[in-house]
Amino acid sequence: MNRPEAKLPASQRAVPPAKWWGRYETDGxxxxxxxxxRWGRILSAALALVLTGYLSLMTALWGYYAIDRRIPGVNWxxxxxxxxxxxxxxxxGSHYFExxxxxxxxxxxxxxxxxxxxxxxxxPANLDxxxxxxxxxxxxxxxxxxxxxxxxxxxxxxxxxxxxxxxVGTCLDTERYQDLLKALREEFPAYGVTLLDAGHxxxxxxxxxxxxxxxxxxxxxxxxxxxxxxxENPAAAPLLAQVDWDLGRHDAAFARLARARERDPADAGVxxxxxxxxxxTGRTAEAHSAARQFLDRNPTLVxxxxxxxxxFGSRKGSDLNLWVGVFMRFMAQNRHSAxxxxxxxxxxxxxxxxxxxxxxxxxxxxxxxxxxxxxIYYAGSLVKAGDLSAADEVWHELSIRxxxxxxxxxxxxxxxxxxxxxxxxxxxxxxxxxxxTASDLHRRRTIETLFHTFGFAAIADELAKQK
Amino acid sequence: xxxxxxxxxxxTALLCALVVGGPWIAARAEGTPDGSQAVxxxxxxxxxxxxxxxRLPAAPSSAIEGAARDFTDHLRQVSPIAAESLSxxxxxxxxxxxxxxxxxxxxxxxTSRPATAAADSPRxxxxxxxxxxxxLAASDQERRALADRFLGRLGELSASSLENLMAGRMSDDExxxxxxxxxxxxxxxxxxxxxxxxxxxxxxxxxxxEKANLGPVTExxxxxxFKGVEDEGDKRREFVVFKKRPNKIRIHMIENGLVxxxxxxxxxxxxxxxxxxxxxxxxGPAAAALEESARFDDPLVGYRERGADVRLESPTGAxxxxxxxxxxxxxxxxxxxxxxxxxxxxxxxxxxxxxxAETRFRDYRKFGNLNLSYTQENWxxxxxxxxTRITDVNVDPGLLDRFFSYPRYPNFGxxxxxxxxAVIQARGAHGAPSxxxxxxxxx
Numbered sequence: 001m002n003r004p005e006a007k008l009p010a011s012q013r014a015v016p017p018a019k020w021w022g023r024y025e026t027d028g029x030x031x032x033x034x035x036x037x038r039w040g041r042i043l044s045a046a047l048a049l050v051l052t053g054y055l056s057l058m059t060a061l062w063g064y065y066a067i068d069r070r071i072p073g074v075n076w077x078x079x080x081x082x083x084x085x086x087x088x089x090x091x092x093g094s095h096y097f098e099x100x101x102x103x104x105x106x107x108x109x110x111x112x113x114x115x116x117x118x119x120x121x122x123x124p125a126n127l128d129x130x131x132x133x134x135x136x137x138x139x140x141x142x143x144x145x146x147x148x149x150x151x152x153x154x155x156x157x158x159x160x161x162x163x164x165x166x167x168v169g170t171c172l173d174t175e176r177y178q179d180l181l182k183a184l185r186e187e188f189p190a191y192g193v194t195l196l197d198a199g200h201x202x203x204x205x206x207x208x209x210x211x212x213x214x215x216x217x218x219x220x221x222x223x224x225x226x227x228x229x230x231x232e233n234p235a236a237a238p239l240l241a242q243v244d245w246d247l248g249r250h251d252a253a254f255a256r257l258a259r260a261r262e263r264d265p266a267d268a269g270v271x272x273x274x275x276x277x278x279x280x281t282g283r284t285a286e287a288h289s290a291a292r293q294f295l296d297r298n299p300t301l302v303x304x305x306x307x308x309x310x311x312f313g314s315r316k317g318s319d320l321n322l323w324v325g326v327f328m329r330f331m332a333q334n335r336h337s338a339x340x341x342x343x344x345x346x347x348x349x350x351x352x353x354x355x356x357x358x359x360x361x362x363x364x365x366x367x368x369x370x371x372x373x374x375x376i377y378y379a380g381s382l383v384k385a386g387d388l389s390a391a392d393e394v395w396h397e398l399s400i401r402x403x404x405x406x407x408x409x410x411x412x413x414x415x416x417x418x419x420x421x422x423x424x425x426x427x428x429x430x431x432x433x434x435x436x437t438a439s440d441l442h443r444r445r446t447i448e449t450l451f452h453t454f455g456f457a458a459i460a461d462e463l464a465k466q467k
Numbered sequence: 468x469x470x471x472x473x474x475x476x477x478x479t480a481l482l483c484a485l486v487v488g489g490p491w492i493a494a495r496a497e498g499t500p501d502g503s504q505a506v507x508x509x510x511x512x513x514x515x516x517x518x519x520x521x522r523l524p525a526a527p528s529s530a531i532e533g534a535a536r537d538f539t540d541h542l543r544q545v546s547p548i549a550a551e552s553l554s555x556x557x558x559x560x561x562x563x564x565x566x567x568x569x570x571x572x573x574x575x576x577x578t579s580r581p582a583t584a585a586a587d588s589p590r591x592x593x594x595x596x597x598x599x600x601x602x603l604a605a606s607d608q609e610r611r612a613l614a615d616r617f618l619g620r621l622g623e624l625s626a627s628s629l630e631n632l633m634a635g636r637m638s639d640d641e642x643x644x645x646x647x648x649x650x651x652x653x654x655x656x657x658x659x660x661x662x663x664x665x666x667x668x669x670x671x672x673x674x675x676x677e678k679a680n681l682g683p684v685t686e687x688x689x690x691x692x693f694k695g696v697e698d699e700g701d702k703r704r705e706f707v708v709f710k711k712r713p714n715k716i717r718i719h720m721i722e723n724g725l726v727x728x729x730x731x732x733x734x735x736x737x738x739x740x741x742x743x744x745x746x747x748x749x750x751g752p753a754a755a756a757l758e759e760s761a762r763f764d765d766p767l768v769g770y771r772e773r774g775a776d777v778r779l780e781s782p783t784g785a786x787x788x789x790x791x792x793x794x795x796x797x798x799x800x801x802x803x804x805x806x807x808x809x810x811x812x813x814x815x816x817x818x819x820x821x822x823x824a825e826t827r828f829r830d831y832r833k834f835g836n837l838n839l840s841y842t843q844e845n846w847x848x849x850x851x852x853x854x855t856r857i858t859d860v861n862v863d864p865g866l867l868d869r870f871f872s873y874p875r876y877p878n879f880g881x882x883x884x885x886x887x888x889a890v891i892q893a894r895g896a897h898g899a900p901s902x903x904x905x906x907x908x909x910x
Contacts, residue, residue, distance in 0.1 A: 110513040140510050324879075328887040335888070355878045362870065362881045366707055366719055366726060369692045371865030378867075394867060401689045401863040403543045404554045 093123025143174035158191035177210035217246035238273035349380030357381035388419035622684025679809035682836025688862035699853035
């Protein structure tokens with residue numbers, strides 16, 4: 001028979017079993033059960049959980065980088081220890097950099113550019129990647145992007161000579177003088193690097209040249225006066241002579257170069273400028289003699305050869321044999337060099353040597369299966385020689401299938417149209433040029449000079465007009 | 468087109484080697500393409516295609532490529548400066564993107580239909596006019612197919628007329644007149660087909676051949692040049708060939724890296740020039756061979772217009788397809804095509820002295836729309852006589868008409884230059900100051 005269970009007082013009842021996170025204790029009078037939370041255990045467990053979770057996540061991340069994407073140099077410790085995570089970023093950046101180089105080699109240019117940009121984004125201090133990206137942009141015909149990328153590196157590698165020299169070189173080569181001045185005068189100093197002092201004559205020369213190219217001859221002269229070292233630097237003589245020339249002191253310009261040449265007869269830059277200024281100032285005999293000496297000292301130097309050909313360019317009497325001899329040797333030496341031939345092509349166009357320009361055009365087709373840019377030089381030479389109807393014919397022929405190439409020299413198209421009485425066509429091109437050069441006054445000045453050189457001052461005046 | 472010009476001119480090079488004379492020496496000058504130009508061109512194509520692909524996700528690759536080309540042409544017409552910026556990769560991405568959007572807005576057919584819609588408007592105009600000729604095409608589908616043939620034939624006859632039509636500049640009267648002539652041609656053709664089934668399949672085969680090897684009429688190049696070498700036994704000959712529409716050709720023969728002979732035909736005068744000799748006119752069989760080689764297009768292209776007869780030699784459906792082309796002057800050749808790719812696999816021609824000379828083509832590679840055979844074998848009497856390998860190709864390189872004309876130089880010419888270089892090279896070989904080491908100003 002079941003008997004009813006006797007009811008015990010609360011103090012004597014059995015307490016529930018203890019948990020790992022808490023237990024019951026009896027205390028008080030009468031004794032009562034009281035639940036006590038084991039905070040230490042809970043916190044330890046939570047900490048262990050968080051730690052395990054973090055390590056799992058970080059390990060997964062490491063696995064993703066190191067195993068899934070096979071990025072070399074990603075260490076587990078670098079992923080886990082947050083202060084070391086920049087090393088992971090660097091490893092990823094280096095990986096992207098290698099990929100970008102491979103893509104560029106494979107001629108997948110767009111992907112190479114994107115990947116190189118990602119490499120620089122991941123590891124902005126990786127100067128090699130930055131220089132590579134800048135080189136890619138230059139090769140792709142985007143010098144402004146190249147300069148932007150390089151200037152972005154000043155924050156990370158301001159003291160690195162490679163970056164400094166590449167910025168200066170790129171800006172000078174691509175005629176981005178405003179950018180050059182900003183970098184030298186503001187951006188490098190902001191990171192404690194002063195390049196425009198007497199200890200860096202190359203950078204001072206770059207600044208001087210930038211000012212000169214931007215048409216600020218007075219500013220260039222003020223700069224040269226403030227830096228006595230520049231006056232003594234033979235390498236500065238051609239630039240300072242140009243300053244003199246721009247300020248109307250033509251004889252002083254020549255005299256300065258003569259002094260520099262006496263001081264350092266081996267300096268090719270000074271020799272070249274000396275011949276040029278002697279020729280410009282009408283000292284033909286001196287120019288001839290100096291050009292011979294320049295070439296004798298530097299028989300394989302393209303600048304010496306081209307300057308000789310320019311100075312002896314009358315190709316009459318005794319000049320003719322000399323000219324042909326040097327021309328043949330120039331061609332034998334440089335027949336495969338598009339850059340050297342382009343210098344001669346430019347000269348042929350500006351001198352109106354249609355035969356030379358046409359030879360170079362034929363040679364280009366033979367060597368590279370491409371008539372450009374020598375077809376444009378040929379058209380230019382016809383314009384300069386006054387054979388405007390022939391120039392018109394050539395320009396028209398080329399425009400049928402090669403309008404994109406001609407667009408890069410539309411100023412010749414303007415001269416051809418103007419010379420053949422199609423003034424409205426010419427003005428339309430001038431209008432386009434004006435728009436195109438609105439933010440590039442250096443280029444506009446260059447084109448204006450070219451119009452003057454080719455005898456189309458009226459077009460130069462049109463271009464100079466503000467609308 | 469180009470597989471055949473390549474082949475014919477190579478044969479001409481052989482002929483001209485005899486004409487010009489002089490031994491050929493094995494030496495190969497690799498072309499050095501302009502790196503930055505190649506980069507710019509590649510970049511232009513890749514950027515454009517990425518943009519177009521994002522705007523036209525459903526379009527096939529061929530349609531994207533076509534749209535990219537159309538866009539570039541369009542840009543060249545409306546803004547050469549922008550086109551130049553694009554070609555050199557200098558165009559701002561946002562600018563490019565917005566221009567592409569505008570272009571697509573102007574061409575709704577591209578966004579609504581993925582492929583070959585660009586030509587619909589003129590195609591529909593033609594198809595509408597063809598409604599008057601129900602005997603030729605009864606249904607819309609047939610009329611559109613016939614309109615395609617009309618466009619192709621118009622391009623063969625006059626590229627500028629086709630451009631006018633495509634740009635909507637051709638007047639209704641002119642179009643009506645051209646369509647009427649075309650309809651009459653089709654009727655005549657149909658009647659011939661009725662009596663000669665061997666010609667019935669030819670237009671379709673030729674269309675397929677053109678599509679596979681040459682691309683759309685408007686995008687075919689106006690000029691081409693290529694370098695190559697020909698091996699015959701232990702002799703190796705280097706050459707460069709330049710060709711321009713409709714029938715201009717110039718061939719350089721190279722020895723030791725220098726041009727030792729040039730032959731040319733400007734459409735009326737055949738000429739030759741060799742080292743140390745003045746230019747002279749060519750005549751007789753050499754001139755005739757050069758003139759024949761000068762034809763820019765393949766013999767199958769425009770055969771009707773020049774009065775040639777083409778008949779299917781092989782049974783229908785047989786492989787390879789064999790076509791006999793009989794020219795108006797009675798000369799004949801047999802061309803074989805691969806039925807899958809429609810690439811030309813061989814060409815046989817009856818020689819003057821009897822017997823067939825055969826050229827076999829392989830190693831096809833795409834150069835833009837062109838499908839070019841880079842290796843060509845010349846067989847005769849059942850044995851391999853020579854093998855020609857093309858090493859470099861370029862299209863529309865800026866060839867001027869003057870380049871093909873009989874040379875007239877006021878001072879010194881190209882062969883004078885080559886002669887001078889040869890002298891300098893010879894002096895270098897004998898220890899005198901070489902080309903690379905000029906000795907000062909002494910001439």
